[in-house]
Amino acid sequence: DQQVKQNSPSLSVQEGRISILNCDYTNSMFDYFLWYKKYPAEGPTFLISISSIKDKNEDGRFTVFLNKSAKHLSLHIVPSQPGDSAVYFCAARYGTASKLTFGTGTRLQVTL
Amino acid sequence: DAGVTQSPTHLIKTRGQQVTLRCSPKSGHDTVSWYQQALGQGPQFIFQYYEEEERQRGNFPDRFSGHQFPNYSSELNVNALWLGDSALYLCASSARGLEAKNIQYFGAGTRLSVL
Numbered sequence: 001d002q003q004v005k006q007n008s009p010s011l012s013v014q015e016g017r018i019s020i021l022n023c024d025y026t027n028s029m030f031d032y033f034l035w036y037k038k039y040p041a042e043g044p045t046f047l048i049s050i051s052s053i054k055d056k057n058e059d060g061r062f063t064v065f066l067n068k069s070a071k072h073l074s075l076h077i078v079p080s081q082p083g084d085s086a087v088y089f090c091a092a093r094y095g096t097a098s099k100l101t102f103g104t105g106t107r108l109q110v111t112l
Numbered sequence: 113d114a115g116v117t118q119s120p121t122h123l124i125k126t127r128g129q130q131v132t133l134r135c136s137p138k139s140g141h142d143t144v145s146w147y148q149q150a151l152g153q154g155p156q157f158i159f160q161y162y163e164e165e166e167r168q169r170g171n172f173p174d175r176f177s178g179h180q181f182p183n184y185s186s187e188l189n190v191n192a193l194w195l196g197d198s199a200l201y202l203c204a205s206s207a208r209g210l211e212a213k214n215i216q217y218f219g220a221g222t223r224l225s226v227l
Contacts, residue, residue, distance in 0.1 A: 034215070036144075043118075043202055043218035043220045043221050044155070046217060068199075070149045089154055096170065096213075096214045097162070097208055097214055100145075100157065102154030103154050104157075105153075105154055
């Protein structure tokens with residue numbers, strides 16, 4: 001049972017444009033959501049997170065939106081840069097010290 | 113400030129053998145979690161250690177065991193290896209506490225190949 005789903009395996013965006021990565025979840029107990037970026041041969045790097053009591057969190061070029069009623073979150077990257085090309089994982093947890101449940105990832109390619 | 117470090121980076125074993133992977137958490141972190149990432153998949157939670165005890169466990173058989181030492185470093189042991197254990201094994205560390213948000217930070221992983 002895939003509790004966190006990233007339905008788009010890949011996304012290609014031009015440099016300078018907006019990248020939107022989507023994530024859906026089924027477990028209503030999840031109360032904290034995170035995005036990680038992963039380059040080849042490296043571990044996942046924490047990007048941004050959001051608590052279920054909020055609907056938006058912003059950090060520089062990265063913004064995460066949470067729609068609890070739809071059990072959907074999205075990561076917006078504006079403007080996209082070639083260095084943003086990586087695999088992006090959405091993750092969720094319930095309880096502060098709990099395990100992370102990951103989606104299968106979306107490969108973002110930012111083209112010149 | 114050193115991040116999460118894992119050793120070795122690559123490992124090749126044959127079926128039936130045993131393997132031990134090691135992890136040193138980020139400075140100031142006291143909790144270590146282990147994940148298995150198969151090709152094309154997201155990381156899957158194996159277990160988490162805090163105060164030298166296993167606190168949570170994912171859906172992995174008893175062949176997977178671990179340990180946490182007083183300095184918060186950790187080991188993952190896998191016995192009776194089989195082909196399906198070939199994967200990237202990721203260690204993540206975090207800090208418990210009200211202000212910490214308990215964000216998990218990952219190491220670069222150990223790539224295990226079972227032949």
